[in-house]
Amino acid sequence: MPSTKSLNTLAGCVFIFWWVAAVGAFSSSPNRNTISTSRRQLQTTTSFAAQKFNDVSSAQEVDGWTSLTDGGGVKLKVISSSSLPDAGAADKLDLKGKDVTVEYIGSIAARNWSAQDVIDCWLPDQGLSSLAPELFEAFDIDYKRLTNPNKFGIKFIKEGLGILKDAKQTTLFEAAQELKRSEESHMEGTVFDKNQFTFRPGKGQVIRAFDLAIAEMKVGQTVSVVARCDFAYGSKGLRVGGKDLVPPYATVQYDITLVEIK
Numbered sequence: 001m002p003s004t005k006s007l008n009t010l011a012g013c014v015f016i017f018w019w020v021a022a023v024g025a026f027s028s029s030p031n032r033n034t035i036s037t038s039r040r041q042l043q044t045t046t047s048f049a050a051q052k053f054n055d056v057s058s059a060q061e062v063d064g065w066t067s068l069t070d071g072g073g074v075k076l077k078v079i080s081s082s083s084l085p086d087a088g089a090a091d092k093l094d095l096k097g098k099d100v101t102v103e104y105i106g107s108i109a110a111r112n113w114s115a116q117d118v119i120d121c122w123l124p125d126q127g128l129s130s131l132a133p134e135l136f137e138a139f140d141i142d143y144k145r146l147t148n149p150n151k152f153g154i155k156f157i158k159e160g161l162g163i164l165k166d167a168k169q170t171t172l173f174e175a176a177q178e179l180k181r182s183e184e185s186h187m188e189g190t191v192f193d194k195n196q197f198t199f200r201p202g203k204g205q206v207i208r209a210f211d212l213a214i215a216e217m218k219v220g221q222t223v224s225v226v227a228r229c230d231f232a233y234g235s236k237g238l239r240v241g242g243k244d245l246v247p248p249y250a251t252v253q254y255d256i257t258l259v260e261i262k
Helices: 005-026 035-058 114-119 132-136 153-158 166-185 208-213
Strands: 065-067 075-082 100-109 191-199 222-226 239-241 242-245 251-261
Touching: 075 208, 166 208, 166 242, 191 242, 191 251, 208 222, 208 251
Parallel strands: none
Antiparallel strands: 065 075, 075 222, 100 191, 100 251, 222 251, 239 242
């Protein structure tokens, strides 16, 4: 999407004031009549959101799911253990220069984005100012809020985020609504691929989540892997034969069995 560089000079002068005032206007707190109070609310909200994210990120295993990345962009859960008595861990050193064969089923998963997920994998493509991540964090704009037109509408985009151009307001709103439309056209659980194939890890032949998962597996083991879009098919999705198999920004799930290493 196009950049808003032409507004940077004006935004740099007035954006901080607008930011503080907006937080007061959209906050549920009754103490919102002064700039100093709003600033304290903003600092508290931002600190709490950052701490909440850090707590989640630092947890290595929750309900059987292990995070393979610092931000939780790829999570793995063991479905069935290897039946081979001598199956060793397929660590990164073991896989160097080797080919692996896998069987897999790929399906669409729920996005379930936190505000930090939105900041990490969607916001950078929207051409907003450098203050946008802080605003999204302060307002706790997660996936549910982002795709709710009553909460992330033109009024909020203008007054809350301080986006001045009508065209940019509309573009951002439509980009958020397109996420919702793609969720409806590619429902959670929809299988888009099922296959067996051989590849060499670390050579860019598969999505990043695949490489990360294989490095943690044993021959004969089956795991389920959930990957955020920046570790899967990104902002473009997966299009084959003129058909969108995976929409842009989709979270995907793979059930993978490591068949062989050679």
